[in-house]
Amino acid sequence: MDNITNPLFNGELGIVALESCRELGEKINYHIREKRDEDKSYLIKSENIRFSNGEGKIKLEESIRGKDVYILCDVGNYSIEYKMFGFMNHMGPDEHFQDIKRTISAIRGKAERITVIMPLLYASRQHRRKGRESLDCAMALQELERLGVHEIITFDAHDPNVQNAITLTSFENLYPTYDIVKTFIKDEEDLEIDKNKMIVISPDTGAMDRAIYYSSVLGVDVGLFYKRRDHSRVVNGKNPIVEHEYMGRDVEGCDVLIVDDMIASGESVFDIALELKKRNAKNVYVAATFAFFTEGIEKFERFYREGIIKRVYSTNLTYIPPHVKEAEWFKEVDMSFFIAMVVNKLNYNKSISSYLDATRVIEELLSNK
Template sequence: MTKCDGHLTNSIDLGIIALKSSKELGKKIDAHLRKRLDHDETFLISSDEIRFSNGEGKVKLSETVRGKDIYIICDVGNYSCTYKMFGFENHMGPDEHFQDIKRVVSAIRGKAKRITVIMPLLYASRQHRRKGRESLDCAIALQELERLGVQEILTFDVHDPNVQNAIPLLSFENLYPTYDIVKTIIREEKDLDINKDSMLVISPDTGAMDRAIYYSSVLGVDVGLFYKRRDHSTIVNGKNPIVKHEYMGRDVEGRDVLIVDDMIASGESVFDIAQELKKRKARNVYVAATFAFFTEGTEKIERFYEEGLISRVYSTNLTYISDSVKNAPWFKEVDMSELISVILDKLNKNTSIAPYLDATRVITKLLNERE
């Protein structure tokens, strides 16, 4: 039994296995947990991710996990992780990271009290549903983790939350970084007036509309929408190219604009929308995304920043971001490690995390304190 906030709660030994892809995030989570619990020793359990010269691999745990509440953290989007294969240097992709998660579960060999997998970026989340004769990767992956004995999955801002229907008996928690993003924007943008007359929230497409409506509701501002007209007769890099962005919403002239989305991949949609907003005489264009990939590089966004088309990009440290991006004047990182540490503490003590699934109350309090 552990005493917490004057109450006795059930808890068991906690262990964090942060794979190579999430070492930095794992260390930050561990530091917050140790401070929160006034605990001297680390919760991190060391592991070795070994690669053979033909590309095969294995994971070896360096200490016991018997009876522990184990949390496996893996960033399936960390392309900076490399290994040698036949003399070539290979960058790890999502498939290889996911395989390492399964290797860890296999190495645990059923000795842990409970296994929770934390994939901030859910594996294969962009291939979550079928359109014709194609694979259904995310659902299959979730079912595979369930068969391996994983009891809970934690993720952030999943592309389509309905994918959890593939594992109806498994605990699946989809968290959002809204509060931390808003808090960081308020801290960094001292001159930003958050009111209906000065600001708008913009959804870059119909799929992100629910997210934009939530942001606009908690911030107390209006929302606008850009609709993507695509050329469905051709496919480029797995997608139908966008022909034109059509805007629906209030006049943006003289207003600050916040574009919100779950991810920035190549960034083309954001770039096009920023240009359209500036044509309509928007004052400042800010971008907030849970995940920032910049799959096509950052040259274009750097030019947009220099030309005043984009004022700032806010994104989390839930997936890998290069040092050059972290240190760029147009980018601000939103640290999510403290929230994850709180969630782990609550789960370990078998207490509810419901208050952390809806950030409305804390955002309202934050805005009131700002005033």
């Protein structure tokens, strides 16, 4: 059926991949073209202009009238620089989020629909209020709703309940579980997924649901490290960890998979990996949706050389430096195909419920292993 006469068609597809998400946007565009067997590009050219005092603007270089527009932005991409008052400045999350709003402003209500894809949800760790502090994530979502955004898509939100801040805008929180598991079992050829030879570990109580899901689909046991913190003081914005206490079965001789939503400095991972090695764990693997490496990768490299960590798996949903991608201890999980299929479905106003639960496809994957 011709798209124009299809009542389920949301309009001609247009993808605005902001500078922070250009590489991922090009891959998504490629997969959609392959899926639809079309030569045309769905990418809408945009220009991010910066003035010498740091102010900026977004300029769209082609018409978006009547299009179903998807704005891609990686708010965690710290690699983008611009000159301000004569020195080079790195873009932070606040500036990236501002560029999303600038793009919506440049569209000027001419699009049929606007969907914002923020793989890393802006201000997701400031999702709830404790005392006299800001509520950044909720305010940002409400701002997008007021600007006319029809749908917001993100991955592995720190707390999905933040969507309760918006009542009229669709909020989809997706997970990369299938792609991580697929890459993990494909690359680790010697891995034995067996209840007696492998265990999934949660690094803290907050990640327990994630660990339980991984362990359930893999058919192995789950363990937990409890972070005992010193609540009498605050260091770098948080209560320092005094000790990691383990709850779970014996890990001696087992391959261990630590799963979490993000790796920041990596200190929790390091502490847990050391504790597991003290308990004679065989290989320690780490899987995270987002890897920031906020304090560099030197310790990851040392732990890899010393045999404490075997591999770190993380997605390309946020910026990963090239030298990390090339490291022996790191494996990138490409999510471009997954996002492309979601965008393709939504453009035709079809359900994406099959992408919300990866249990069946993971079971099929494991049965064919």
